[in-house]
Amino acid sequence: MYSSGLFKDKIALVTGGGSGIGYSITKQLLELGASVIITSRKEEKLIKAQQELSQFGNVQYFVCDIRLPENVEALVSSIKEKYSRLDILVNNAGGQFPSAAENISPKGFSAVVNNNLNGTWNVTYYVANTFFIPQKSGNIVNIIANVFRGFPGMVHTGAARAGVDNLTKTLAVEWAKYNININAIAPGFIQSSGMDNYPPEFKAGMEDTVPAKRLGTTDEVAYLTLFLAGPMAAYITGETVYIDGGQRLWGDLFKL
Numbered sequence: 001m002y003s004s005g006l007f008k009d010k011i012a013l014v015t016g017g018g019s020g021i022g023y024s025i026t027k028q029l030l031e032l033g034a035s036v037i038i039t040s041r042k043e044e045k046l047i048k049a050q051q052e053l054s055q056f057g058n059v060q061y062f063v064c065d066i067r068l069p070e071n072v073e074a075l076v077s078s079i080k081e082k083y084s085r086l087d088i089l090v091n092n093a094g095g096q097f098p099s100a101a102e103n104i105s106p107k108g109f110s111a112v113v114n115n116n117l118n119g120t121w122n123v124t125y126y127v128a129n130t131f132f133i134p135q136k137s138g139n140i141v142n143i144i145a146n147v148f149r150g151f152p153g154m155v156h157t158g159a160a161r162a163g164v165d166n167l168t169k170t171l172a173v174e175w176a177k178y179n180i181n182i183n184a185i186a187p188g189f190i191q192s193s194g195m196d197n198y199p200p201e202f203k204a205g206m207e208d209t210v211p212a213k214r215l216g217t218t219d220e221v222a223y224l225t226l227f228l229a230g231p232m233a234a235y236i237t238g239e240t241v242y243i244d245g246g247q248r249l250w251g252d253l254f255k256l
């Protein structure tokens, strides 16, 4: 898809890189020459991913819960020690559960916002201050969700992802002086491991709500991520790009 060696000598951090969308992003970055650090909470998953992905290039893993600033600080210190620099951050880790809004307790709401919004900030903060601002270069891609028309059925993650969407715009302006590009990707329904967390009744008829009449693939999200993380998109910053087969413009999953 892209010319070989496009990311040669680049160092990338992909949060949630051991599964689904993050796994595909990691694989593609490795194939194009980058060294990649993947991170998430479950070591077993990371070890398996590292074993599989090593055939494509240099991939290391680090166990880290992005909700915990001290975990993120340790991750960033380890990258500094091993590589001395970082070029690309993909904030992909996250998760949520479907529920009618009135059934989401303050604790549940807070947990999802903490993971998807605060977690993204924790990683962005430490990476920017340790690498991107002193280096005066860096590229950030935030994987959010299709919250174009609100997010009925998952109010917690809708609010959190809208927060990341706004954070993306703000940082694009504040950090342009440091030569940092930051963009977001809003996937619609993607056939990935993340879908395993949803009950069958939630997924039934999903394709029919998408004008393209199919779910997206993790590779399709990865192609877009690499475009935004690469030199082709050097003059694009503060954008959120939707990758949803047109779903935001037409279909509704939840019956009100």
Ligand SMILES: NC(=O)c1ccc[n+]([C@@H]2O[C@H](COP(=O)([O-])OP(=O)(O)OC[C@H]3O[C@@H](n4cnc5c(N)ncnc54)[C@H](OP(=O)(O)O)[C@@H]3O)[C@@H](O)[C@H]2O)c1
Binding pocket: 015, 016, 017, 018, 019, 020, 021, 022, 039, 040, 041, 042, 043, 045, 064, 065, 066, 067, 092, 093, 094, 095, 096, 115, 119, 143, 144, 145, 146, 186, 187, 188, 189, 190, 191, 192, 193, 194, 195
């Ligand atoms: N699939 C879709 O249709 C879709 C649509 C819109 C948005 N998204 C978003 O795209 C991203 C990737 O989704 P996916 O479908 O590939 O699902 P996935 O396989 O469940 O990926 C999420 C990854 O994030 C990691 N993670 C979750 N919480 C974390 C935490 N606190 N600290 C560190 N790592 C954490 C998970 O690993 P551990 O459990 O090991 O921590 C997992 O590897 C997610 O943010 C998801 O919400 C997906």
